[in-house]
Amino acid sequence: MIVLGSNSEIAQAFVEKVLEAGEKYQTVFLFTSNRETTQKFAQHIDVKFFQQTEIIELDLMKEIDYNKFDDITSDLLFCATGYLGEGTDEALYNNKNTEKVIDINFAKLVPVLNFFAAKMERQRSGTMIVLSSVAGDRGRQSNFIYGSAKAGLTAYLSGLRNYMFSRKVHVLTVKPGFMDTKMTEGLPLNPALTATPRQAAEEIYTAYKRKKNTAYVLPLWSIIMLIIKNIPEFIFKKLKL
Amino acid sequence: MKPNFIQKVTNWGNFPVVEKEIKSEDSIERIKDFVRNNNEVIARGNGRCYGDASLSEHIFSTRRLNKFISFDRLNGVIECESGVLLSHVLEVIVPQGYFLYVTPGTKFITVGGAIASDVHGKNHHAEGCFSEYVEEFSLLNENSEVITCSRTENEDKFWATIGGMGLTGIILSAKFKLKNIETAYIRQESVKAQNLDEIFKLFDESESWTYNVAWIDCLQRGKNIGRSIMMRGEHAFKHELPKKMQENPLRLKKKMIPKIPFYFPDFLLNKFTVKLFNFLYFNKQQQKMVKNYVDYETFFYPLDVVNDWNKIYGKSGFIQYQMVIPKEKGKEGMEKILQTIAKSGNGSFLAVLKLFGKNNPHAYNSFPTEGYTLALDFKVNSRLKKLVTDLDEIVEEYGGRIYLTKDSMSKSTLTNYLQNVQNPKFVSMQHKRIMNSNN
Numbered sequence: 001m002i003v004l005g006s007n008s009e010i011a012q013a014f015v016e017k018v019l020e021a022g023e024k025y026q027t028v029f030l031f032t033s034n035r036e037t038t039q040k041f042a043q044h045i046d047v048k049f050f051q052q053t054e055i056i057e058l059d060l061m062k063e064i065d066y067n068k069f070d071d072i073t074s075d076l077l078f079c080a081t082g083y084l085g086e087g088t089d090e091a092l093y094n095n096k097n098t099e100k101v102i103d104i105n106f107a108k109l110v111p112v113l114n115f116f117a118a119k120m121e122r123q124r125s126g127t128m129i130v131l132s133s134v135a136g137d138r139g140r141q142s143n144f145i146y147g148s149a150k151a152g153l154t155a156y157l158s159g160l161r162n163y164m165f166s167r168k169v170h171v172l173t174v175k176p177g178f179m180d181t182k183m184t185e186g187l188p189l190n191p192a193l194t195a196t197p198r199q200a201a202e203e204i205y206t207a208y209k210r211k212k213n214t215a216y217v218l219p220l221w222s223i224i225m226l227i228i229k230n231i232p233e234f235i236f237k238k239l240k241l
Numbered sequence: 242m243k244p245n246f247i248q249k250v251t252n253w254g255n256f257p258v259v260e261k262e263i264k265s266e267d268s269i270e271r272i273k274d275f276v277r278n279n280n281e282v283i284a285r286g287n288g289r290c291y292g293d294a295s296l297s298e299h300i301f302s303t304r305r306l307n308k309f310i311s312f313d314r315l316n317g318v319i320e321c322e323s324g325v326l327l328s329h330v331l332e333v334i335v336p337q338g339y340f341l342y343v344t345p346g347t348k349f350i351t352v353g354g355a356i357a358s359d360v361h362g363k364n365h366h367a368e369g370c371f372s373e374y375v376e377e378f379s380l381l382n383e384n385s386e387v388i389t390c391s392r393t394e395n396e397d398k399f400w401a402t403i404g405g406m407g408l409t410g411i412i413l414s415a416k417f418k419l420k421n422i423e424t425a426y427i428r429q430e431s432v433k434a435q436n437l438d439e440i441f442k443l444f445d446e447s448e449s450w451t452y453n454v455a456w457i458d459c460l461q462r463g464k465n466i467g468r469s470i471m472m473r474g475e476h477a478f479k480h481e482l483p484k485k486m487q488e489n490p491l492r493l494k495k496k497m498i499p500k501i502p503f504y505f506p507d508f509l510l511n512k513f514t515v516k517l518f519n520f521l522y523f524n525k526q527q528q529k530m531v532k533n534y535v536d537y538e539t540f541f542y543p544l545d546v547v548n549d550w551n552k553i554y555g556k557s558g559f560i561q562y563q564m565v566i567p568k569e570k571g572k573e574g575m576e577k578i579l580q581t582i583a584k585s586g587n588g589s590f591l592a593v594l595k596l597f598g599k600n601n602p603h604a605y606n607s608f609p610t611e612g613y614t615l616a617l618d619f620k621v622n623s624r625l626k627k628l629v630t631d632l633d634e635i636v637e638e639y640g641g642r643i644y645l646t647k648d649s650m651s652k653s654t655l656t657n658y659l660q661n662v663q664n665p666k667f668v669s670m671q672h673k674r675i676m677n678s679n680n
Contacts, residue, residue, distance in 0.1 A: 037267070037268070040267075040308050040310075041308065043308070043309065043310055043311065044308040044309045044310075047309035047310070047311060047312040047319070047321075047333060048309055048332075048333055182266075182267075182305070185246075185264075185265065186246050
């Protein structure tokens with residue numbers, strides 16, 4: 001199993017869910033930009049499931065040496081890489097912030113996903129599960145830089161799914177709504193619309209087993225986004241969303 | 242959107258409810274910053290203490306400190322972060338042939354909470370408190386330093402923290418010993434007792450059993466006072482189990498856990514329904530004694546089979562009243578307590594009686610001392626304060642004390658037994674309440 005963004009609480013909950021379900025892997029490859037905290041998770045997995053893991057450093061903001069990943073193959077890839085950035089008015093015109101958000105969520109991530117997609121294409125099997133976001137469904141004033149990067153990712157995944165269909169590789173796009181994670185800690189979120197990492201992992205696992213194409217973590221979000229997507233632009237632009 | 246850490250918080254009894262800051266982190270550096278920048282901090286685990294012990298101005302939730310660190314499968318020693326639940330520990334260790342030495346009546350408490358409360362179980366008379374099996378823990382102290390505490394390193398902090406209700410700092414991780422088991426089943430005997438004399442005799446006779454506890458019908462009066470059922474048990478060996486249980490003796494089937502979906506209306510629990518419940522409970526067992534084999538969850542955690550069972554007490558919440566009365570005067574004290582409860586009409590759904598063994602003199606902040614302990618649930622209502630005051634009087638008269646983990650309104654002289662745990666950094670609402678009423 002290949003995990004991109006191993007420090008994400010959703011990724012960790014998903015790894016646990018898969019192992020609890022009794023699936024075993026020769027190695028779980030934990031890609032991370034923070035070796036130290038991922039080490040903690042690796043030990044946790046060892047105690048809990050007696051499962052071999054390997055930590056691999058991957059920082060999307062640095063030059064990537066793909067030769068190091070040559071031997072890494074698996075039937076399952078889970079990608080939770082993401083960066084919310086600063087959502088303030090000042091941050092909107094801060095190029096550094098903007099570039100980082102676009103790079104981590106889209107520009108620098110797509111080549112990495114392509115690299116592993118090519119491996120799965122060669123073996124003619126596998127599933128790629130990638131976290132995008134409801135923010136990518138329609139640009140809103142509150143976080144449209146992040147949203148546009150995620151929209152790019154969603155479009156990429158939809159194309160990849162189409163391309164890979166005849167090549168026996170499945171692509172699952174996950175769009176979590178509000179999540180109860182470190183990323184959102186302290187934000188006043190509505191509990192009815194907020195999922196825990198554990199809930200997300202359960203939903204994603206079910207979607208994976210059912211070979212779904214797109215999954216919202218809480219079903220309510222699919223309705224909310226359906227409404228948001230269908231508001232006519234001349235009204236939408238006046239709303240404070 | 243501005244960050245907003247202020248949340249409504251309450252513990253298992255749903256009383257009291259406060260609006261305070263809750264912060265949850267897994268990075269040690271950021272936890273240090275939090276402690277450095279705030280006074281009146283308290284750690285909170287899974288919120289399974291009943292009252293105000295884990296409430297304060299600034300609450301640090303350990304729910305993100307939820308990772309295992311190591312497991313010595315040969316010697317049965319496990320190390321994990323403080324926010325790991327006992328239920329998660331059991332999931333890992335039971336299939337490997339290990340069990341917790343000491344467990345309270347719910348498995349949904351954290352390891353950090355188990356140390357801070359120094360929890361006890363049905364085997365206190367034989368095996369003591371949780372702390373007996375703790376080898377070491379790491380503690381973030383009032384200076385924002387992480388120190389290792391054990392019987393040989395920082396031993397003053399080690400003993401002050403055990404049963405210290407979080408007032409010495411934030412426990413970050415702990416290493417503790419496990420007990421060998423052959424199966425996940427318990428050989429159980431349930432014995433009926435018609436009154437206090439019988440149940441006290443049963444406790445004396447059952448001393449050689451590892452686990453024993455009695456459910457007691459606290460609404461009985463007169464000659465039936467103390468009517469109860471004792472449950473005693475031993476970890477079962479594989480060869481003695483019925484054939485079906487022998488097949489996979491360390492693995493239990495996953496059970497569906499029903500959930501109480503909403504707070505029950507207030508009128509549902511009253512003197513009559515509690516009386517009816519107690520009548521049915523006592524009479525569901527026909528014979529004087531029943532012997533059988535049950536899985537460890539049924540034996541240790543009968544209430545965990547219903548999620549959110551605290552909601553049956555309604556929105557106004559409930560308290561748990563647990564006291565200990567020294568052994569010599571135990572029977573006399575218990576009789577008075579049961580009479581007072583029966584007279585008040587405040588029935589308790591769940592009343593549990595146990596005989597504590599000798600305490601560990603090093604663990605001076607632990608609650609258990611040799612004697613009889615009774616734990617009772619009471620719904621919060623207008624008559625409750627009076628009942629608690631009356632019960633407190635009796636406990637004081639007999640030289641007993643109250644379990645802080647469950648306390649939310651008892652007399653301060655029964656609850657101020659903590660020593661060496663005063664600093665402005667770590668303060669709980671409970672501690673403040675007790676200290677203020679002392680002055």
